[in-house]
Amino acid sequence: MQFDSISAFFDMGGYAFFVWLSYGVSAFLLAALVYSSHNNHKNVKNKIAQRLQREIKLRKAAEKSLAEAKQTDDKMSVVQDLSKKSNKVVP
Amino acid sequence: MWKWLHPYANPEVSYHFVGKLLPWISKITFVLLFIGIVWALVFAPADYQQGDSFRIFYIHVPTAILSMSIYMAMATAAFCSLVWQFRLADASAAAMAPVGAVITAIALFTGAAWGKPMWGTWWIWDARLTSELVLLFLYLGVIALHNAFEDKNLAGKAAGILSLVGVVNIPIIKYSVEWWNTLHQGATVSKMSAPSMSMNMFWPFVICFLGIAMLVAFVICIRFRTEILSRNGMRPWVRALITEEGVK
Numbered sequence: 001m002q003f004d005s006i007s008a009f010f011d012m013g014g015y016a017f018f019v020w021l022s023y024g025v026s027a028f029l030l031a032a033l034v035y036s037s038h039n040n041h042k043n044v045k046n047k048i049a050q051r052l053q054r055e056i057k058l059r060k061a062a063e064k065s066l067a068e069a070k071q072t073d074d075k076m077s078v079v080q081d082l083s084k085k086s087n088k089v090v091p
Numbered sequence: 092m093w094k095w096l097h098p099y100a101n102p103e104v105s106y107h108f109v110g111k112l113l114p115w116i117s118k119i120t121f122v123l124l125f126i127g128i129v130w131a132l133v134f135a136p137a138d139y140q141q142g143d144s145f146r147i148f149y150i151h152v153p154t155a156i157l158s159m160s161i162y163m164a165m166a167t168a169a170f171c172s173l174v175w176q177f178r179l180a181d182a183s184a185a186a187m188a189p190v191g192a193v194i195t196a197i198a199l200f201t202g203a204a205w206g207k208p209m210w211g212t213w214w215i216w217d218a219r220l221t222s223e224l225v226l227l228f229l230y231l232g233v234i235a236l237h238n239a240f241e242d243k244n245l246a247g248k249a250a251g252i253l254s255l256v257g258v259v260n261i262p263i264i265k266y267s268v269e270w271w272n273t274l275h276q277g278a279t280v281s282k283m284s285a286p287s288m289s290m291n292m293f294w295p296f297v298i299c300f301l302g303i304a305m306l307v308a309f310v311i312c313i314r315f316r317t318e319i320l321s322r323n324g325m326r327p328w329v330r331a332l333i334t335e336e337g338v339k
Contacts, residue, residue: 013143
């Protein structure tokens with residue numbers, strides 16, 4: 001233990017300002033770096049997840065519209081069939 | 092050895108491998124930094140000339156050494172990526188640049204805060220300080236180039252060429268205190284044979300150095316994984332991974 005008291009420790013032999021400024025700024029910068037890197041990782045993951053969900057939504061919408069189109073197609077063909085039949089019947 | 096190394100060129104294998112390393116690195120970092128900082132601030136003796144301002148040494152010197160080591164690692168990765176087209180080398184170079192920039196900024200700042208009480212000035216345009224400032228600008232240039240292009244391969248190439256050109260600055264920093272008459276003192280601890288400092292100052296330095304180095308490794312690993320994900324976002328394994336983890 002190099003210091004006699006807590007106040008001597010904080011005083012740093014008269015160099016308190018420079019020593020604590022150095023340690024403080026370094027700790028702050030390193031903490032900010034760790035935090036932003038961690039945050040960045042999460043953001044990238046979220047972005048990919050959002051894109052995947054959008055893709056799923058689009059695919060579902062596409063399938064739905066395809067199915068609807070098929071249904072209307074079927075109806076149309078039924079109508080056409082009927083009209084053909086009716087054409088045959090009438091004359 | 093090549094056969095053993097080969098699977099790690101696969102982004103998926105690398106991503107999971109680094110992910111397994113991360114908790115261990117973080118624990119070791121925490122323990123080393125805690126011991127190192129307490130030892131440096133409380134138990135290490137004060138310098139007979141500089142008094143307690145000498146305690147800045149325990150951050151300044153490790154970050155200054157690491158600022159150059161990270162640069163060399165980044166340049167090596169850039170070289171591998173340019174010559175052999177290793178995609179992951181590019182990702183690791185992109186992961187290292189911001190970390191190196193922060194470490195260089197810390198080295199410069201603590202140097203200024205140490206210079207003020209010891210030399211009487213925050214800053215002087217001396218060879219060591221100026222070349223270290225150039226290193227910071229090189230890092231910033233590399234980061235800017237990595238973000239300047241939408242196409243990551245093109246960005247990696249441009250940033251890689253800049254980082255290879257910048258390697259010329261590293262020996263200038265290292266030997267500036269010998270080549271020119273500078274205010275900055277010569278090497279104290281990097282003499283392998285006999286460090287010119289007492290052992291109860293040397294050991295806390297070693298632990299602080301290892302602690303900061305592990306912290307650097309920790310952040311680089313996180314950023315490396317981020318780079319892998321963002322560059323492989325369309326791959327099936329990334330889709331599976333993200334779907335499994337869900338949106339947070």
